[in-house]
Amino acid sequence: MKMRIVLASQSPRRKQLLAYIVDDFDIAVADIDETPYTDELPIDYVTRLAKSKAVKVQELGNIDDIVIGSDTAVVCDNEILGKPVDLNDSLQILQKLSGRTHQVMTSFCIIKNQQVVTEVVTTDVLFKTLTDDEIIRYWQTQEPVDKAGSYAIQGIGGKFVTRISGSVSAVIGLPLVELEHALQEILDQ
Numbered sequence: 001m002k003m004r005i006v007l008a009s010q011s012p013r014r015k016q017l018l019a020y021i022v023d024d025f026d027i028a029v030a031d032i033d034e035t036p037y038t039d040e041l042p043i044d045y046v047t048r049l050a051k052s053k054a055v056k057v058q059e060l061g062n063i064d065d066i067v068i069g070s071d072t073a074v075v076c077d078n079e080i081l082g083k084p085v086d087l088n089d090s091l092q093i094l095q096k097l098s099g100r101t102h103q104v105m106t107s108f109c110i111i112k113n114q115q116v117v118t119e120v121v122t123t124d125v126l127f128k129t130l131t132d133d134e135i136i137r138y139w140q141t142q143e144p145v146d147k148a149g150s151y152a153i154q155g156i157g158g159k160f161v162t163r164i165s166g167s168v169s170a171v172i173g174l175p176l177v178e179l180e181h182a183l184q185e186i187l188d189q
């Protein structure tokens with residue numbers, strides 16, 4: 001029997017990335033509350049969210065589906081910097097990232113029947129020093145709007161990045177090397 005793979009995500013970037021390693025899959029959106037718990041560690045937060053998204057989609061679909069959930073958090077000094085709601089928010093986030101190294105944590109959770117596989121991939125990203133004027137002009141491009149940490153490394157935000165150490169695909173939305181490996185193990189069973 002051919003397994004159906006379902007990506008539990010509304011992100012066009014995750015869809016595009018998954019298509020690089022999986023020929024055929026469906027999309028289902030899991031609407032979950034993304035508020036971190038008080039004092040929740042970033043690594044626990046991204047793990048929990050990936051699993052919640054996958055579990056929710058599995059509940060709505062077929063028990064035999066292989067469901068993939070994922071979450072990306074931008075973390076600076078152990079603080080989760082979410083998606084900016086307005087220019088002020090974006091200014092605060094990018095001022096924090098200016099001239100220093102932060103972490104991008106992307107989790108995935110694969111569920112097949114009762115089996116749950118989760119993994120978090122952490123990438124270090126160093127930003128050049130940003131002026132407020134640069135941040136404001138960047139906001140006007142609208143690129144930061146739906147991006148964790150208020151930037152997109154694959155877009156205009158790439159011009160802020162001095163150095164990256166880790167997985168580029170994980171920063172954009174899915175760690176392709178690790179996900180392909182984990183998926184292969186499940187499909188081989």
Ligand SMILES: Cc1cn([C@H]2C[C@H](O)[C@@H](COP(=O)(O)OP(=O)(O)OP(=O)(O)O)O2)c(=O)[nH]c1=O
Pocket residue numbers: 008009010011013014030070071072073074104146147148149151152153154157171172173
């Ligand atoms: C840091 C960074 C984030 N992002 C994106 C990846 C994610 O789509 C988004 C992080 O938000 P997420 O909440 O992880 O994902 P999402 O809301 O877009 O989709 P879903 O929850 O349905 O899976 O930010 C980039 O595209 N480039 C970057 O450089």
